[in-house]
Amino acid sequence: MNAFFKRYKIRGIYLFAFAVLLLIVLMTLVPGLFTGHDPYELMSDDLLPPSRQHLLGTDELGRDLFARIVYGTRNTMYVGLGSSLLAVLIGIPIGLAAGYIGGALDSVLMRILDAFMSFPAILLAVLIISVTGANANALIVTIAVVNFPRFARIVRGNTLYIKRIDYVEATRTFGAGRTYLMFRTILTNCLSPIVVQFTLLVAVAILIEASMSFLGLGIQPPVPAWGSMLHTAQLYLRKAWWYAFIPGFMIFVVVYSMNIFGDWLRDFTDPKKRSR
Amino acid sequence: MRERGHILEITELQTYFYVPEGVVKAVDRVSFNLAPGEILGIVGESGCGKSVTALSILQLIDPPGKIVSGQILYAGENILERNEKQMRGIRGKRIAMIFQDPMTSLNPLLTVGEQITETLLAHQKIDKKEALGRAAVLLQNTGIPDPKRRLKEYPHQFSGGMRQRVMIAAALACDPDIIIADEATTALDVTIQAQILEILQELARSTGTSVILITHDLGIVAEMCDRILIMYTGRIIEQGRTKEIFDNPLHPYTRGLLDSLPERRQRGEQLYNIRGVVPVPIELPSGCHFSDRCERMIEGTCERIQPPWSTATETHRVYCHLYQDGKQ
Numbered sequence: 001m002n003a004f005f006k007r008y009k010i011r012g013i014y015l016f017a018f019a020v021l022l023l024i025v026l027m028t029l030v031p032g033l034f035t036g037h038d039p040y041e042l043m044s045d046d047l048l049p050p051s052r053q054h055l056l057g058t059d060e061l062g063r064d065l066f067a068r069i070v071y072g073t074r075n076t077m078y079v080g081l082g083s084s085l086l087a088v089l090i091g092i093p094i095g096l097a098a099g100y101i102g103g104a105l106d107s108v109l110m111r112i113l114d115a116f117m118s119f120p121a122i123l124l125a126v127l128i129i130s131v132t133g134a135n136a137n138a139l140i141v142t143i144a145v146v147n148f149p150r151f152a153r154i155v156r157g158n159t160l161y162i163k164r165i166d167y168v169e170a171t172r173t174f175g176a177g178r179t180y181l182m183f184r185t186i187l188t189n190c191l192s193p194i195v196v197q198f199t200l201l202v203a204v205a206i207l208i209e210a211s212m213s214f215l216g217l218g219i220q221p222p223v224p225a226w227g228s229m230l231h232t233a234q235l236y237l238r239k240a241w242w243y244a245f246i247p248g249f250m251i252f253v254v255v256y257s258m259n260i261f262g263d264w265l266r267d268f269t270d271p272k273k274r275s276r
Numbered sequence: 277m278r279e280r281g282h283i284l285e286i287t288e289l290q291t292y293f294y295v296p297e298g299v300v301k302a303v304d305r306v307s308f309n310l311a312p313g314e315i316l317g318i319v320g321e322s323g324c325g326k327s328v329t330a331l332s333i334l335q336l337i338d339p340p341g342k343i344v345s346g347q348i349l350y351a352g353e354n355i356l357e358r359n360e361k362q363m364r365g366i367r368g369k370r371i372a373m374i375f376q377d378p379m380t381s382l383n384p385l386l387t388v389g390e391q392i393t394e395t396l397l398a399h400q401k402i403d404k405k406e407a408l409g410r411a412a413v414l415l416q417n418t419g420i421p422d423p424k425r426r427l428k429e430y431p432h433q434f435s436g437g438m439r440q441r442v443m444i445a446a447a448l449a450c451d452p453d454i455i456i457a458d459e460a461t462t463a464l465d466v467t468i469q470a471q472i473l474e475i476l477q478e479l480a481r482s483t484g485t486s487v488i489l490i491t492h493d494l495g496i497v498a499e500m501c502d503r504i505l506i507m508y509t510g511r512i513i514e515q516g517r518t519k520e521i522f523d524n525p526l527h528p529y530t531r532g533l534l535d536s537l538p539e540r541r542q543r544g545e546q547l548y549n550i551r552g553v554v555p556v557p558i559e560l561p562s563g564c565h566f567s568d569r570c571e572r573m574i575e576g577t578c579e580r581i582q583p584p585w586s587t588a589t590e591t592h593r594v595y596c597h598l599y600q601d602g603k604q
Contacts, residue, residue, distance in 0.1 A: 103339070165380050166375050166376075166377055166380040166381040167380060167381050167382055167383045167384075169336070170373075170375055170381045170382070170443075171383065171394070172336065172367070173334060173336060173367050173368060173372070173373040173375075174367060174368030174372070174394070174395045174398070174446070175364045175365070175366075175367040175368035175369060175395070175398055175399060176364075176398070177360075177361075177364055185383060188385050189383070189384070189385055
């Protein structure tokens with residue numbers, strides 16, 4: 001067991017992060033495993049404290065809080081993962097093109113990215129949502145727009161470095177075209193940093209979703225989502241503090257775990273580690 | 277020199293680099309031919325334009341470099357007129373190149389088999405299985421034992437010398453007419469160097485492939501090459517059969533290079549050095565580039581007037597004021 005841990009560079013804190021993320025995956029895929037209650041059902045009295053019947057109590061409309069947290073995981077992760085995937089899909093071609101083709105294209109793309117990055121994220125998100133309306137898909141697009149520039153820069157940085165290595169030129173002398181060189185040769189060689197960045201992107205996305213929903217501009221009730229639960233819970237802080245605390249705590253734990261997971265991935269894929 | 281039947285005829289090639297400090301004439305009116313099956317050596321110090329010449333043939337010169345003018349006839353066609361897409365039909369398929377550093381010239385994420393078949397599948401209409409079979413044969417020919425197993429391994433599982441064999445196998449994959457070996461053995465141990473060169477020579481002879489061997493090592497050139505070109509700051513200053521050049525070096529620079537070889541000195545004797553240093557490629561004298569270092573410079577002529585070609589024999593030419601039409 002120890003050898004296994006050593007090989008994969010696992011330490012205590014990483015185990016915690018893995019456990020949390022495993023929990024999240026399960027909650028997303030099989031919420032029924034955790035709770036029998038329906039997150040939409042108005043079943044009991046309002047704002048009940050945690051009890052045997054309602055593990056975390058009820059919300060202001062009598063819905064089971066625990067169920068809403070569990071089913072909310074799916075929505076939160078949908079936005080978190082969806083927006084990150086979209087950011088990656090946009091960011092990779094831009095980063096590759098800017099880095100590999102360089103020249104005027106690079107300058108233009110970089111200035112555009114700079115423009116995006118100069119905007120405070122939340123402000124940009126609010127602007128876009130105010131045009132599109134607040135729902136999960138709009139949120140995905142919004143967060144992707146906010147997140148992709150930083151990601152594109154990282155891809156560009158890696159591209160600039162890799163394109164100078166001999167095997168890229170060698171592949172070119174064997175007749176490879178630009179597209180092949182960018183997407184097959186260079187991209188595959190910077191997958192590790194990209195995957196690491198992706199996990200960090202997801203963490204940021206979850207935070208932005210929570211913020212937006214908290215502002216009332218994200219996922220709207222009655223759809224369960226942690227951020228919007230926080231939004232509603234504001235009003236009841238005195239009467240039912242757990243209503244605000246639980247979703248906030250979930251956000252904190254998941255974002256923290258994703259960051260830790262990203263750190264572990266970075267260490268794990270570090271090329272300086274000895275290979276066989 | 278027979279003008280007919282050359283696989284490569286380069287005429288007045290000029291490749292310049294436009295940098296903030298000025299214009300670097302990396303290849304300054306270079307002309308030479310390559311016969312089928314011939315092993316041609318391009319010799320010169322670092323920065324003399326050998327690699328840039330090779331890259332120009334494959335049109336791999338990126339900004340700020342530019343092929344300014346000249347003609348490169350490959351099998352009769354001026355390939356300088358080909359666009360990028362058309363050049364891809366030549367690279368790796370008709371003209372292949374091997375690089376200097378075996379540690380970085382193979383993609384670390386692909387198995388050796390994948391790298392060789394990458395080229396094969398790109399240029400030929402064969403399926404993966406057939407490509408792998410051919411790759412195994414190629415590896416075998418370069419002296420790698422147990423090729424089928426080796427094909428599934430990654431570059432980091434190979435030593436430097438073996439990686440160069442893989443490069444040679446990949447270069448020969450599509451049966452090119454010309455292989456350009458750009459300092460292909462410089463990064464290897466001397467004994468491995470000898471092995472690799474032997475393999476290259478043997479394979480070239482057996483397949484009839486021409487080889488352009490770029491190196492700064494005169495010893496290699498003496499062993500391997502049929503003919504030699506000697507370059508200095510972007511120009512060819514002498515060319516001829518290997519034996520001719522070594523027996524009768526005409527250009528003072530060539531003489532200097534040969535005299536600098538430790539083998540030409542006795543133990544305890546001071547080594548010879550060509551005085552001065554290779555000039556910065558931007559501030560070059562307008563006449564002969566070597567004039568300010570030349571022991572036999574003719575004042576008033578060499579540094580001002582471009583030296584003419586003189587022919588010592590049909591195959592031996594020198595670009596120097598000391599010789600007028602074959603006379604010394």
